[in-house]
Amino acid sequence: MEKEIISWIYEAAERIKTGLGEALKVDQKNGRTDLVTNVDKEVQNFLVEKIKAYDSTAKILGEENGLDQTAIDCGRVFVIDPIDGTLNFVMQQENFCIMIAVYEDGVGQLGFIYDVMRDELFWGGAKVGKVFFNKKEISAPENKHLSQGLIGMNAALYRQNLYHAQEIGNTSMGIRILGCAGLEFIAMIKGTQIGYVSVLSPWDYAAGKIMMDQLGMPSWGADKQPLTFRKREFFIGGTQATMTDIQAFHKGKH
Amino acid sequence: MEKEIISWIYEAAERIKTGLGEALKVDQKNGRTDLVTNVDKEVQNFLVEKIKAYDSTAKILGEENGLDQTAIDCGRVFVIDPIDGTLNFVMQQENFCIMIAVYEDGVGQLGFIYDVMRDELFWGGAKVGKVFFNKKEISAPENKHLSQGLIGMNAALYRQNLYHAQEIGNTSMGIRILGCAGLEFIAMIKGTQIGYVSVLSPWDYAAGKIMMDQLGMPSWGADKQPLTFRKREFFIGGTQATMTDIQAFHKGKH
Structure with missing residues (x-):
């Protein structure tokens, strides 16, 4: 196939x-x-x-x-x-x-x-x-923490500081806004960015998620729930260490 | 030479x-x-x-x-x-x-x-x-207005909405954050971005400004004053039409 x-x-x-x-x-x-x-x-x-x-x-x-x-x-x-x-x-x-x-x-x-x-x-x-x-x-990229890498970001989330986007960005080494989900997934798969915080439709994340799953890199919604593939929804993906760091923001531990 | x-x-x-x-x-x-x-x-x-x-x-x-x-x-x-x-x-x-x-x-x-x-x-x-x-x-890129193109942005300016960065971004077709001034200048020179709003040191803008000058694309500080080449300072550059649009924000006309 x-x-x-x-x-x-x-x-x-x-x-x-x-x-x-x-x-x-x-x-x-x-x-x-x-x-x-x-x-x-x-x-x-x-x-x-x-x-x-x-x-x-x-x-x-x-x-x-x-x-x-x-x-x-x-x-x-x-x-x-x-x-x-x-x-x-x-x-x-x-x-x-x-x-x-x-x-x-x-x-x-x-x-x-x-x-x-x-x-x-x-x-x-x-x-x-x-x-x-x-x-x-x-092979799977290095399992870097949020503080150790660059993170892809959606401009509207960042501007409005939704889902702790600004705190997440400030904890990272810097944000990048590329205007193309595929490029953000490529960056995560290559290991040049450690995560991606956005609002995506199923066709934006379907292919990237499969490769990330294969490489042991999680992706989920704001409350760690599975992505629905039914609507435009909040999306976080990244290395395991970065995802744990981001989840702590959403649990209010920061 | x-x-x-x-x-x-x-x-x-x-x-x-x-x-x-x-x-x-x-x-x-x-x-x-x-x-x-x-x-x-x-x-x-x-x-x-x-x-x-x-x-x-x-x-x-x-x-x-x-x-x-x-x-x-x-x-x-x-x-x-x-x-x-x-x-x-x-x-x-x-x-x-x-x-x-x-x-x-x-x-x-x-x-x-x-x-x-x-x-x-x-x-x-x-x-x-x-x-x-x-x-x-x-040759010089098309003289597009702010509303007609993508604009490069500094993340901290955008997050804090300094120098009307968010209004400028919202008026554009979208912001991009690349983390490299040289790439932002290249995008302006190629015509793939219509402007760049940032805080830069002289070595960040010296080369790009010379090429933009040659192509008839202005660059200046927040109050349209010449760049000083003496310190890290606010920088705007872009097409003539975009620069006029951005200047209107800084004059409080929006």
Whole structure:
């Protein structure tokens, strides 16, 4: 299965790069900074066709084109985000990812995050028992505490100091705001950031969570409850030591 | 002169990459997140030697090794930052720059910003009348308003809402926090971000300002006063339209 998915991702990336050279049609979704382009929709349709040809019984949970209500917990579900970081895609023509995840009866099997313009593919999960950076297997990053590393942050959470975001940031070595969940997951998997505090939809975290699970890095909601895969929700992920440190804020121990 | 400086930068980059493969000696300067490594100091010494061999009368203003008090306005002054984004260098082994600027009697002549790990050199200024990305001349980015683009931001300014940082961020399409002034200047020069709001030392802005001047993009302090090159100070830079929009906040027109 993984060979097919990787081939779809590379073909989707070529379509995205072609789209960058043409006039983008940009529409707003929920507000002036929540954008979708013709390329997001076309690439999602491309991925949906490939998935259906590969497994006609699979269900699909995706950001665009009305696929955002599929339940994760029954049968094989592909979770897809054709362009994660659409605002970066439109404004920067870089710093965006393609993300695909495969769940079976709610259990994560394979996750894929592809940084298109840097040509960096991170993929793996329980089905293969490993995580890869391109063709090279990677090991779990060092189990650093919150005070020992950089942490990815959502700007609105940080500004409003929701879920102790500012205390968490101040305890870390510094915050980074990249505008692309996929890049934040890549940074955690590589070990260049020790955590990520945000508000995410299922297609934002589905692929990254599978790879983090494989590497022994937890992710959960504000009260340590499992992520629901049903709505946009508070998300924390990181090294085990960082997650313990952050949980202490949420228990009011700081 | 530019050929020599570019050759120094590439040689310094090799030294930095070699340093990344060895055990870093990391020290704190002004607090636990303000770091300096043996590589910062060694690379600054290397650049100082090269500059002195090239022009024994030139003065040097630099972050490390006690060169931080040189005045900019008399004779030829090289402003150097051997590793801009030392925290990223230590934590991420990427997302840091080498920066060199040449001023003559206080007038910017040449600026160089090199993103070492991406191998992207931006350089130019009044002396050559152009700005280059590697070997290709680049033109001024589109003159976008604040509401039309992404803006780079300093985390502490944003958190504390100093200098209207949050209103500025909310008016933009979104904020980005990269932890490296050089990368923020590169984003402005490329046109992928429309501005940058921060608190910077002279070696943080000296090179970028020269290239922005050449491209017709202003930079100044909070009250539109010239940057002093004498201390860590509030900095705003961006497209002309963005700078007019931001100035309106500081005049209390919003």
